[in-house]
Amino acid sequence: MKTETPTLAPDWDRIRADFPLLAREVHGKPLVYFDSANTGQKPAVVIEAVDAFYRRHNANVSRAVHALGAEATEAYEGTRARLAQHLNVAREDLVLTSGTTFALNLVAYSWALPRLQPGDVVLLTRMEHHANIVPWQLICERTGATIRVADLAPDGSLDLDALYALMAPDVKLLGIAHVSNVLGTVNPVAEICREARKRGIVTVVDGSQALPHMAVDIASIGCDFYAFTGHKMCGPTGTGALWARREHLLAMPPFLGGGEMIKEVRYEGTVFAEPPHRFEAGTPNIAGHVGLGTAVGYLDGIGMDAIAAREGDLLAHLTEEMDRVEGLRILGRAPRKAAVVSFLVEGAHAHDLATLLDLEGVAVRSGHHCAHPLMAFLGVPATCRASLAFYNTHAEIEAFIAALRKVRRLLG
Ligand SMILES: Cc1ncc(COP(=O)(O)O)c(C=O)c1O
Structure with missing residues (x-):
C-alpha cells in the first residue's frame, strides 16, 4: 500500500525537533507530553502549511473561478487525494468532516436513522468512546432499535467468541473502535468485520486512535464505514473524515443541507451533488484540511x-x-x-x-x-x-x- 518505506532508520532526535511545542517548559520543568491520545502535537511543517494557506492562498473552495479560488480548491482536494492514498481507498468515497464525532453522527443520521426499526439492534463494545455510543442512543430513541454491548476479557481485549455470539439476526449495525483510547487495545477489526459481513451486519469502525499509530489499509479491513479525526495524527483540530462504501454513500440522504452540497436548487426541490460533496454542506475547514494533508505527507515521510x-x-x-x-x-x-x-x-x-x-x-x-x-x-x-x-x-x-x-x- 501507500506508506513509503524509507531506506534509512529514522533519526528520532531530529524528528522530535520538528515539533516546536515540545521544546517548552511547564512549571519550570521540561515538558513531558504524554497526552497524545487526547490531541497530538503538530510538526512545524503543518503549522507552516496552515500559515501559508492564510498568507498566500486563502479563498473559498469550489465557488470562485479566480486564481486563489482554484488554488484553495486544489489544496483542499489535494488532502482528500493524499488521505485516500494513505488509506488505500478511492478519494470520491472520503467525506471530509470536522472529525470523528461528526463522521459517526453522519452515519447515524444518514444511514441508520432511515433504516433502523423497532426490534433492530445496534451492537457496540464495552470499550467505545462516547462518540461511538451517544449518536446510536439518539438514533435508537427515534427508531425503537436497541443497543447491545459486547464485553471484554479481563486483560481489556474483546472477547471475540462472546462478540460473535451476540451477532444475532436482529443486529443491523456494529460500531467498534479500531484502538481503545483508554486501554490501548488494538481490535482485530478485519476479522471482526468479516464475521459481521457474513451475517449481513453493517460495520462502523472508529479509527480515531488507530491512524496516529499504524498503517491502516481500509480496503483490507473490509468495513462499511471508517471514521477518523485529524488532530490526533499531527493535523489541525476540526479536521477528519468518513470513508464509506460507495453503495452506502449513493443511497444515503444528506445529513446537513446548504451550499456546496447541491447541483441545483429550486423552491420546488433540490438536486444534490454526488458524494462526497453531498455530505459537505457549507464552507469547510479549508486551512485545517490543508494542514491535515501536510500532516499525512509528514507521517508517510517517516513511514x-x-x-x-x-x-x-x-x-x-x-x-x-x-x-x-x-x-x-x-x-x-x-x-x-x-x-x-x-x-x-x-x-x-x-x-x-x-x-x-x-x-x-x-x-x-x-x-x-x-x-x-x-x-x-x-x-x-x-x-x-x-x-x-x-x-x-x-x-x-x-x-x-x-x-x-x-x-x-x-x-x-
Ligand atoms: C476512540 C475515539 N473516538 C472518538 C473520538 C472523538 O474524536 P473527535 O473529538 O476528534 O471527534 C476520540 C477522541 O478522543 C477517540 O479517542
Whole structure:
C-alpha cells in the first residue's frame, strides 16, 4: 500500500525537533507530553502549511473561478487525494468532516436513522468512546432499535467468541473502535468485520486512535464505514473524515443541507451533488484540511511502520518501568496494544495524581476519557492515562517514572 518505506532508520532526535511545542517548559520543568491520545502535537511543517494557506492562498473552495479560488480548491482536494492514498481507498468515497464525532453522527443520521426499526439492534463494545455510543442512543430513541454491548476479557481485549455470539439476526449495525483510547487495545477489526459481513451486519469502525499509530489499509479491513479525526495524527483540530462504501454513500440522504452540497436548487426541490460533496454542506475547514494533508505527507515521510515500531519500543519500556512502581496498577494488558497506558496508584485519586505530575512538567490525562461505560466495567470512576507518540523519548519515560515516584511519596 501507500506508506513509503524509507531506506534509512529514522533519526528520532531530529524528528522530535520538528515539533516546536515540545521544546517548552511547564512549571519550570521540561515538558513531558504524554497526552497524545487526547490531541497530538503538530510538526512545524503543518503549522507552516496552515500559515501559508492564510498568507498566500486563502479563498473559498469550489465557488470562485479566480486564481486563489482554484488554488484553495486544489489544496483542499489535494488532502482528500493524499488521505485516500494513505488509506488505500478511492478519494470520491472520503467525506471530509470536522472529525470523528461528526463522521459517526453522519452515519447515524444518514444511514441508520432511515433504516433502523423497532426490534433492530445496534451492537457496540464495552470499550467505545462516547462518540461511538451517544449518536446510536439518539438514533435508537427515534427508531425503537436497541443497543447491545459486547464485553471484554479481563486483560481489556474483546472477547471475540462472546462478540460473535451476540451477532444475532436482529443486529443491523456494529460500531467498534479500531484502538481503545483508554486501554490501548488494538481490535482485530478485519476479522471482526468479516464475521459481521457474513451475517449481513453493517460495520462502523472508529479509527480515531488507530491512524496516529499504524498503517491502516481500509480496503483490507473490509468495513462499511471508517471514521477518523485529524488532530490526533499531527493535523489541525476540526479536521477528519468518513470513508464509506460507495453503495452506502449513493443511497444515503444528506445529513446537513446548504451550499456546496447541491447541483441545483429550486423552491420546488433540490438536486444534490454526488458524494462526497453531498455530505459537505457549507464552507469547510479549508486551512485545517490543508494542514491535515501536510500532516499525512509528514507521517508517510517517516513511514507508518517505522512509527509503529518506535512506539512499540517506547510502550515496552514504559510498561516495564511502570510495573516497577509500587502500588501502581495498569488497566489494559491486551496482547496487541498501542502506546496508551491507563493506570491508577493505590490511595491516590487520578486527578490528584495528574495535577501533581503536571507540577513536574508531565502532561497526562485523568478522568473518564469519554468512556463512562468502560469506567463502570473497570469499577473505577477515573484513571490516569499516559499516551505516547513517536516524538516521545526514552529519556522522557525515565523522567515520567521519576516524577511518578516523587508524587507517590508526596501522596504517601
Ligand atoms: C476512540 C475515539 N473516538 C472518538 C473520538 C472523538 O474524536 P473527535 O473529538 O476528534 O471527534 C476520540 C477522541 O478522543 C477517540 O479517542
